[in-house]
Amino acid sequence: RKEVEQDPGPFNVPEGATVAFNCTYSNSASQSFFWYRQDCRKEPKLLMSVYSSGNEDGRFTAQLNRASQYISLLIRDSKLSDSATYLCVVIRMEYGNKLVFGAGTILRVKS
Amino acid sequence: DGGITQSPKYLFRKEGQNVTLSCEQNLNHDAMYWYRQDPGQGLRLIYYSQIVNDFQKGDIAEGYSVSREKKESFPLTVTSAQKNPTAFYLCASMHRATDTQYFGPGTRLTVL
Numbered sequence: 001r002k003e004v005e006q007d008p009g010p011f012n013v014p015e016g017a018t019v020a021f022n023c024t025y026s027n028s029a030s031q032s033f034f035w036y037r038q039d040c041r042k043e044p045k046l047l048m049s050v051y052s053s054g055n056e057d058g059r060f061t062a063q064l065n066r067a068s069q070y071i072s073l074l075i076r077d078s079k080l081s082d083s084a085t086y087l088c089v090v091i092r093m094e095y096g097n098k099l100v101f102g103a104g105t106i107l108r109v110k111s
Numbered sequence: 112d113g114g115i116t117q118s119p120k121y122l123f124r125k126e127g128q129n130v131t132l133s134c135e136q137n138l139n140h141d142a143m144y145w146y147r148q149d150p151g152q153g154l155r156l157i158y159y160s161q162i163v164n165d166f167q168k169g170d171i172a173e174g175y176s177v178s179r180e181k182k183e184s185f186p187l188t189v190t191s192a193q194k195n196p197t198a199f200y201l202c203a204s205m206h207r208a209t210d211t212q213y214f215g216p217g218t219r220l221t222v223l
Contacts, residue, residue: 004153032210043201043214044154087153091210098169099144099212101153 003027003100006088010106017078021105023071023088030100032091033064035073037084038104044087047073078109114138115215117202122220124189124196132187132218134202142205143185144212145169145177147198154201160185189220197222 006023013019025033033050048055050062050071061074071088088102115136124130136143142161146154146169156169160179174193179185189196199219203212 008151034211041199041219043217045214046211049209049211097142097205097210098156098159099154101146101155103151103153 001026002102003092004088004090004102006086006102006105008103008105010108012108012110013078015078015080015109015111017109018074018076019078019107020075021073021086021088021107023073023102023105025069025071025088025090025100027090027092027100028069029093030090031093032097033071034089034099035060035062035071036087036089036101038087039084044101047086075107078107080109080111083107083109115202115204115213117200117215117218119218120216122218124220124222126222127191129188129190130220132189132200132202132220134185134187134215135183136185136202136204136215137183138204138206138213139182140204140206140213141182142207143179144203144205145175145185145187146201146203147171148201148217149198157187157200196220 035047036044037047038044054063059076063072085104087104092098118133144159145157158177160166176188202215
């Protein structure tokens with residue numbers, strides 16, 4: 001079983017739709033969580049951190065459920081420019097605080 | 112501008128050759144990381160360094176080597192021992208206070 005698992009998609013949605021991605025992690029000692037966005041053939045870029053209380057940044061909302069060990073990302077009012085791969089990232093708590101990446105969920109927003 | 116640079120952007124190598132990928136950062140971050148990404152897979156950690164003159168193997172270090180002689184620089188050598196080196200290589204540095212990693216633009220290595 002992979003340490004961080006995501007539905008690879010693709011999720012094909014129309015502009016203006018609301019879409020949600022989930023991610024599960026297996027290491028219960030994980031302490032920090034992030035969503036990164038990666039455009040085709042580009043480097044990943046931080047989208048948002050994920051806090052236990054949940055957090056929102058404009059059209060994006062991230063939630064963490066420690067008991068069930070999953071993280072979610074909700075995108076409201078999808079734009080064409082939201083089309084990308086969304087990577088779920090978990091910090092493995094050991095020397096060096098290494099990040100563990102999910103394989104990513106592909107989102108395609110169509111007009 | 113502050114950031115992370117990687118060079119070259121594209122690199123072609125013949126089998127049996129060693130190649131070195133450059134990574135430089137001016138963010139004053141102590142920690143630096145090397146990942147490789149293959150199609151349809153997540154990033155996998157090759158090596159990381161928490162401070163100058165110290166580095167640790169990641170999950171897939173075989174066939175790679177690194178050095179960390181300066182805080183700003185963390186070059187990666189892909190040796191001929193790496194059996195399947197064709198991949199997208201990403202360098203990152205970490206802001207300790209937020210555990211946030213920032214990535215360079217990557218190097219695409221192709222073995223001919």
